[in-house]
Amino acid sequence: MSRIDDERYSFLAFARNHVFVTLFGIVAPVLLFACFIGYPIVYTIYLSFFEWNGMAPTKTFVGLANYSYMFGDKYFYISLENNLKWLVVSLAFPVVLGFLIAYAMRVRAVYFPTLLRTAIFFPVTMSLVAVGLMFLLILNPIFGAFDTVLRALGLGFLVSEWFGDYRIAIYTLAFVGGWAFTGLPMIFYFAGIGDVPKETFDAARIEGAGHLRMMLRVALPQLRSVTAVVVMLTLFESLKAFDLIAVMTKGAPFGRTNVLGYLVYLESFWNSRFGYGATVSVAILVLSIAIATLMLGTVFRGAFDV
Amino acid sequence: MSSVALLTERRTFKRLRFAAPRLFATLLAFILAAIWLGPLALMVMTSIKPNKEFLNGPFALPIAPTFEPYQKVWEGLNFGVLMQNSVLYATTGSALAVLLALVPAFALSRFEIPGKKYVFALLLTGLILPQQTVLIPLYAVLRSLHLLDTRIGLIIVHGVYGMPAQILILRGFMTTIPREIEKAAQIEGATDFQIFTKIILPLSVPGIVVGYTLNFIAIWKEFVFALVFLNSENILPVTVGMLKLNSDRYITAFNLPAAGLVISQIPIVILFILTYRGISSGNFVGSVKG
Amino acid sequence: MASVSLINIEKRYGAQVVIPKLNVEIADGSFVVLVGPSGCGKTTTLNMIAGLEPITAGQLLIGARDVTDLPPKNRDIAMVFQSYALFPHMNVFDNIAFGMKIRRLSRSEIDTRVRNVASRLRIDAFLDRRPKALSGGQRQRVALARAMVRRPGVFLMDEPLSNLDAKLRIEARSFLTKMHHEVRTTTVYVTHDQSEAMTMGDTIVVMKDGLIQQAAAPLEVYNEPANMFVAGFIGSPAMNFLELSKADTKLVDREHELEFPVSDRLRAVLDKYRKAKVVLGLRPDALRPAPRNAEPAGAPRFSVDVAQHLGHETLLDASRGPHRLVARVSGTDDSKIGETRAFLLDLDNMHLFDPDSGANLASGGTGPNAR
Numbered sequence: 013m014s015r016i017d018d019e020r021y022s023f024l025a026f027a028r029n030h031v032f033v034t035l036f037g038i039v040a041p042v043l044l045f046a047c048f049i050g051y052p053i054v055y056t057i058y059l060s061f062f063e064w065n066g067m068a069p070t071k072t073f074v075g076l077a078n079y080s081y082m083f084g085d086k087y088f089y090i091s092l093e094n095n096l097k098w099l100v101v102s103l104a105f106p107v108v109l110g111f112l113i114a115y116a117m118r119v120r121a122v123y124f125p126t127l128l129r130t131a132i133f134f135p136v137t138m139s140l141v142a143v144g145l146m147f148l149l150i151l152n153p154i155f156g157a158f159d160t161v162l163r164a165l166g167l168g169f170l171v172s173e174w175f176g177d178y179r180i181a182i183y184t185l186a187f188v189g190g191w192a193f194t195g196l197p198m199i200f201y202f203a204g205i206g207d208v209p210k211e212t213f214d215a216a217r218i219e220g221a222g223h224l225r226m227m228l229r230v231a232l233p234q235l236r237s238v239t240a241v242v243v244m245l246t247l248f249e250s251l252k253a254f255d256l257i258a259v260m261t262k263g264a265p266f267g268r269t270n271v272l273g274y275l276v277y278l279e280s281f282w283n284s285r286f287g288y289g290a291t292v293s294v295a296i297l298v299l300s301i302a303i304a305t306l307m308l309g310t311v312f313r314g315a316f317d318v
Numbered sequence: 319m320s321s322v323a324l325l326t327e328r329r330t331f332k333r334l335r336f337a338a339p340r341l342f343a344t345l346l347a348f349i350l351a352a353i354w355l356g357p358l359a360l361m362v363m364t365s366i367k368p369n370k371e372f373l374n375g376p377f378a379l380p381i382a383p384t385f386e387p388y389q390k391v392w393e394g395l396n397f398g399v400l401m402q403n404s405v406l407y408a409t410t411g412s413a414l415a416v417l418l419a420l421v422p423a424f425a426l427s428r429f430e431i432p433g434k435k436y437v438f439a440l441l442l443t444g445l446i447l448p449q450q451t452v453l454i455p456l457y458a459v460l461r462s463l464h465l466l467d468t469r470i471g472l473i474i475v476h477g478v479y480g481m482p483a484q485i486l487i488l489r490g491f492m493t494t495i496p497r498e499i500e501k502a503a504q505i506e507g508a509t510d511f512q513i514f515t516k517i518i519l520p521l522s523v524p525g526i527v528v529g530y531t532l533n534f535i536a537i538w539k540e541f542v543f544a545l546v547f548l549n550s551e552n553i554l555p556v557t558v559g560m561l562k563l564n565s566d567r568y569i570t571a572f573n574l575p576a577a578g579l580v581i582s583q584i585p586i587v588i589l590f591i592l593t594y595r596g597i598s599s600g601n602f603v604g605s606v607k608g
Numbered sequence: 609m610a611s612v613s614l615i616n617i618e619k620r621y622g623a624q625v626v627i628p629k630l631n632v633e634i635a636d637g638s639f640v641v642l643v644g645p646s647g648c649g650k651t652t653t654l655n656m657i658a659g660l661e662p663i664t665a666g667q668l669l670i671g672a673r674d675v676t677d678l679p680p681k682n683r684d685i686a687m688v689f690q691s692y693a694l695f696p697h698m699n700v701f702d703n704i705a706f707g708m709k710i711r712r713l714s715r716s717e718i719d720t721r722v723r724n725v726a727s728r729l730r731i732d733a734f735l736d737r738r739p740k741a742l743s744g745g746q747r748q749r750v751a752l753a754r755a756m757v758r759r760p761g762v763f764l765m766d767e768p769l770s771n772l773d774a775k776l777r778i779e780a781r782s783f784l785t786k787m788h789h790e791v792r793t794t795t796v797y798v799t800h801d802q803s804e805a806m807t808m809g810d811t812i813v814v815m816k817d818g819l820i821q822q823a824a825a826p827l828e829v830y831n832e833p834a835n836m837f838v839a840g841f842i843g844s845p846a847m848n849f850l851e852l853s854k855a856d857t858k859l860v861d862r863e864h865e866l867e868f869p870v871s872d873r874l875r876a877v878l879d880k881y882r883k884a885k886v887v888l889g890l891r892p893d894a895l896r897p898a899p900r901n902a903e904p905a906g907a908p909r910f911s912v913d914v915a916q917h918l919g920h921e922t923l924l925d926a927s928r929g930p931h932r933l934v935a936r937v938s939g940t941d942d943s944k945i946g947e948t949r950a951f952l953l954d955l956d957n958m959h960l961f962d963p964d965s966g967a968n969l970a971s972g973g974t975g976p977n978a979r
Binding site: 023026030031032033034036037038040041042044045048049051052053055056059113116120121122123124128130131132134135137138139140141142144145146147148149150152155157160191194248251252254255258259272273276277280281286289290292293294296297300301304 | 339342343344346347350351353354355357358360361364377418419421422424425426429431432433437440442443444445446447448449450451452453454455456458459475478479481485509510511514535538539540541542545546556557558560561563564569572575576578579582583586589590
């Protein structure tokens with residue numbers, strides 16, 4: 013049948029005319045969503061009002077007790093703080109650096125761009141377990157290569173207990189994560205800058221703009237949708253951060269490198285407090301949605317087009 | 319080249335007034351290589367060092383390189399099985415995700431569906447979702463379906479959770495197919511299904527390849543679901559199996575974890591070599607840009 | 609072979625009415641051109657005939673069958689698109705055969721018909737090539753072949769020549785016309801190019817804002833335009849319009865000392881006309897400068913602003929006060945810029961229009977916006 017463009021056209025009429033598409037293209041994914049995403053979310057919220065050790069056939073209803081516990085839980089706040097620190101590092105380091113590297117490659121300010129692009133992107137494909145292991149070796153206080161390099165460069169004073177010092181441990185983790193992640197924004201920006209019409213750069217150059225200005229005034233404004241995607245990805249990656257902590261520190265020292273995602277895992281599978289784990293999960297979900305809506309509504313208004 | 323000439327006018331170069339821009343480019347290349355290639359190269363080097371050369375320091379070149387660490391790790395961790403499992407999960411999970419995503423991507427890219435915006439919002443939720451939010455309920459669901467600790471269970475999970483991203487990627491590719499081709503097929507009498515199979519699918523092959531590759535990599539490096547939903551040693555993927563390398567038995571002998579690392583990455587390296595041009599030119603990114 | 613009838617067709621997008629009421633009769637075997645500026649509704653109409661757009665209200669008959677609610681494949685039509693819409697992943701043979709394969713014709717039948725059409729359109733050498741290996745003109749012929757091979761009742765063509773360069777376009781024009789004469793399939797053809805419309809159609813339907821301004825044979829549309837819009841749209845360079853006042857049997861602009869006589873044929877029309885203002889329409893070839901030593905008294909005088917010498921003819925841009933006109937004159941004309949010249953008129957080549965409605969006074973047509 014013919015295409016629909018009349019706004020009052022109802023969904024049922026559409027379905028009747030396009031059975032195949034509706035069935036497999038809309039109903040099927042929506043059903044899968046409901047089962048695997050909708051239901052789990054609802055179940056998680058439901059579970060957050062109970063106490064359950066994961067094995068017992070019955071769950072004990074405790075109302076908002078889990079929530080009040082959470083708001084008083086020191087480890088919750090530490091985890092939250094760590095997530096935020098992680099987010100800040102992720103936005104500053106991989107995203108900004110990724111952009112700068114991409115820009116430098118586009119304006120030919122670096123040699124062997126293709127080789128470097130592959131090298132920088134490769135860690136994105138590595139499992140974080142592998143990355144974690146690698147940096148455990150490199151940042152090892154005794155035999156690690158990193159400290160050796162620092163000392164060799166005369167920066168020996170910078171050497172610290174990368175994992176032992178609870179003040180910087182989370183930053184160590186965040187930077188390792190950033191190291192692995194940088195390739196992704198870089199690739200996105202590399203493609204994005206390539207799509208920016210070269211004439212806009214030429215025009216700026218004729219007006220006497222230097223690279224800094226061109227980056228800020230010419231490239232970035234035209235990369236709004238790319239930035240939106242990159243920032244969103246970074247955001248959600250940092251809220252999901254789990255793998256590196258699981259491999260490298262497991263929350264140590266003293267739970268100081270805990271992040272919300274790992275807290276859920278710890279509380280549920282190690283402390284057998286599934287109810288509380290669910291509560292923290294809800295917190296993560298609320299945070300994610302809140303930040304996402306905030307960003308889409310303000311900074312990235314109109315950057316996505318559907 | 320003129321853009322590089324501009325670089326020489328930057329403030330940072332005032333002191334090195336006659337420093338050629340080549341210096342900057344080489345320096346930058348060196349720094350970037352050191353930061354990103356360095357660790358990897360180091361790992362490879364470490365992985366072939368025999369035990370006794372340890373005290374020579376991390377950067378010392380191996381005097382008597384050996385593959386013994388690889389052997390030890392391979393056997394100790396049962397890498398053969400781990401690899402098989404990872405390959406299984408990545409190939410089938412990815413295939414499932416792409417399969418599930420094809421028709422939805424078709425629907426969302428070509429049709430004016432009433433309520434399309436809501437469908438998109440729903441999709442986005444699937445991407446935003448932290449794995450931890452669904453860990454517990456999924457665990458419960460899988461347990462009740464007796465799919466816990468099974469290969470099938472994990473594959474299904476990967477397939478369904480990979481679907482939203484695939485829908486977005488495939489949809490992006492499909493919107494580049496000109497509408498008029500579809501109209502022409504309609505006039506020739508093709509049904510929706512025929513248009514999908516005979517026209518859109520063949521023309522979406524590059525998109526499918528890209529999507530599949532990305533999903534393959536994502537599943538290969540996936541860790542959380544495998545860790546929580548699997549228990550038996552013989553079905554663990556590489557990522558979970560590698561955790562053992564962090565135990566005292568292995569971590570103290572650097573060459574062993576290093577070897578383990580290298581082994582775990584070999585399939586990805588192979589994949590990279592196969593799809594090198596597509597990824598490094600970054601043109602797949604355009605499809606994801608919304 | 610089928611006739612097409614559009615009866616009281618209405619097209620709405622939500623609350624916005626794009627085509628209020630359309631009535632067109634397309635005779636079997638004719639070549640009808642829908643022409644008009646962009647946004648006039650010609651492509652929408654074509655898409656409605658094709659079934660690619662739903663018809664909000666009204667009836668569509670193809671070959672006396674009511675097809676208003678039928679999907680495209682049941683309407684016995686074929687369409688050629690502006691971009692040709694060839695399937696890039698199939699070779700020429702499969703492109704042409706696509707519709708027949710869907711309809712499950714026998715392989716031998718498909719093979720015969722495809723080769724037949726291909727040789728007719730001289731593309732049989734390319735049957736196993738992909739579209740991207742063909743030139744623009746070749747691709748266009750493949751699109752045409754795909755449409756022809758099913759022997760539909762109606763051909764629908766949506767600006768099929770727009771993507772060709774100027775020289776190819778002229779060749780393709782005569783090619784299509786020759787094809788039509790041979791095959792005699794009813795054809796509905798959409799274009800924004802008025803010269804294409806004039807040269808190709810048996811009937812031209814001029815559209816604006818979803819309304820038919822005039823539907824007639826090309827020469828009739830040229831010589832007896834129904835209103836100012838049609839008069840200004842058809843013919844190049846466009847017709848000149850001068851707003852003047854009626855003074856008995858003449859048209860004047862006292863302030864600028866202009867006076868135009870009216871032909872006998874139009875005098876009667878002018879008598880019946882009650883308003884004070886009239887628009888005089890003169891095609892550029894209806895004017896020429898009087899010889900400098902033989903200027904009739906009272907002849908309208910204009911000063912020449914621009915003289916474009918094309919060799920075989922010259923276009924003079926002239927003005928007087930607010931009135932501007934373009935005259936197409938002999939190639940040997942030597943008017944200089946700034947020179948004031950008296951102009952002679954071809955009285956048989958005059959048109960009078962109502963300044964408010966735009967209607968042609970002589971033909972009693974309706975204005976462009978009348979419903």
